[in-house]
Amino acid sequence: MLDVTGITAGYGQFTALWDVTLRVTAGEAVAVVGPNGAGKTTLMRVISGLIAPRTGTLVFQGNALGGRPPHEIVAHGIAHVPEGRRIFPLLTVAENLKMGAFLPSARSDFTASLDRVHRLFPVLAERHRQRAGSLSGGEQQMLALGRALMSRPKLILLDEPSLGLAPVMVLRLFDLIRQVREEGYTILVVEQNVRQVLKIVDRAYLLEVGRIKMEGRAEALGEQDFVRKAYVGL
Amino acid sequence: MIDPIFLVEAAVNGILLGGVLALLALGLNLIFGVLDIVWIAYVDLVMLCMYAAYFVVQVYGWPVWVGGVAAVVLGLFLGVAVHVLIISPILSSPPINQLLATGGLLFFLQSFATFLWTTDHRTVRLSLPVIEIGGMFLSFARLIAFAISILAMLGLYLLLKHTYIGTAIRAVAQDRDAMALMGANPRRVYLVTSAVGGAMAGVAGALLIIQYSVHPYFGAAFGPLTFMICVLGGLGNMVGAFVASFVMSEIISIGGVTWSTEMGYVVAFALFIVMMFIRPGGILVRRD
Secondary structure, eight states, X not given: OXXXXXXXXXXXXXXXXXXXXXXXXXXXXXXXXXXXXXXXXHHHHHHHTSSOOSEEEEEETXXXXXXXXHHHHHHTTEEEEOTTOOOOTTSBHHHHHXXXXXXXXXXXXXXXHHHHHHHHOHHHHHTTTSBGGGSOHHHXXXXXXXXXXXXXXXXXXXXXXXXXXXXXXXXXXXXXXXXXXXXXXXXXXXXXXXXXXXXXXXXXXXXXXXXXXXXEEHHHHHHOHHHIIIIIOO | OOOHHHHHHHHHHHHHHHHHHHHHHHHHHHHHHHHOOOOTTHHHHHHHHHHHHHIIIIITOOOHHHHHHHHHXXXXXXXXXXXXXXXXGGTTSOHHHHHHHHHHHHHHHHHHHHHHHOSOXXXXXXXXXXXEETTEEEEHHHHHHHHHXXXXXXXXXXXXXXXXXXXXXHHHHHOHHHHHHTTOOHHHHHHHHHHHXXXXXXXXXXXXXXXXXXXXXXXXXXXHXXXXXXXXXXXXXXXXXXXXXXXXXXXXXXXXXHSOHHHHHHHHHHHHHHHHHHOTTOSSOOOO
């Protein structure tokens, strides 16, 4: 579904990703784990078009999307839930979800999409008229996820969904991500919370200092001694 | 002692003036709120739209409403032109350069208008009545201008609140990248914003030409007042600008009757300076 091949990217003089190759097949949930500053967020930003790769290709369902602007990439079916949620704080919850369905292709299915999002996240229906900025961190993350679903994506990119959430909320959120997955969405998730994320994905990549260091089945990777010591904390 | 009826009349006239001022302030504020650029030459675009209405109605003899439509269409076109030709190329430049560029446009428009049309004051002569209500004399032109201003602002509110593109305009102002991730091309949203802001300048131009005469330096009279209102209301804050318009117009109008027109402006500007010390963020400070 998604083929990222030999991507090198960065900001100005700084190179954050070196020759990164990664693939996600339809229906899979894949995690990219690694320490702070490994380039995880940069990888997500390259895939969604927020930064252009210097070299390498990005092919999604047969379309070469490398270097295309974000508003074109989302129209191909890739929704990016950015780090820090990036909801529109001054808009209401309803308006945020409406913006999620900005694409003409998503507008025609607005009602059905909204019903599905409300079913997955009932709290968003309750807080319909409330300003998004007044929601709790967990609710904001649900809104960011719901907003992404409104665009009717095929692949969802989740960047650090558990960041800044209370431990109880983290467990709840991973449970919700699992539910989203069961709805048939393909997921690529970047997380620092390695132990939790390995429980909900099929495969994982280990990214270190801008390079893919290891890849494998989630269970197998979790068993690796050095991964366990370094990231899982066992 | 001034007859109270004059004060009431001044207060009513203040409200009527406030409507058009609010329209100007909201147009300027809309663009600032989204693009973070102050169009110094905004009221000079209004001036061009006033000339458009003047030529269509007074020189070529078309009906008044045609002049109004011409002003709005020209305003929309000017909004797009200013964005594409001037703002878009310097969108990522330091703010001072952007300010200088639109400031340069101001001098260009003033000089060019003088070159084309001389400094003569030109008026659209309409035989609109003056209405007497309970001892007050109110100009019908002002009443119409006020009513259309309110309708135009209502239209803007509905656009921003209830349409996809309008909500996207507000969303881009809060987080440009996030809105791009929703599938909106920020460049297109900027262009639409500038077009809407320009069209509002056109509406304001059409409403001002039935009350005031136009000349190349028209912007020098209303420009500073418009900026002052925007700053007083908190730059980018639409509700604040709306409220500030009426505060300012009341001071100018009631001050004008109590002392003199000049004194009205002096008091308004003095209040502005004082407010900048007390509430530098605007009378209604936006809470996130």
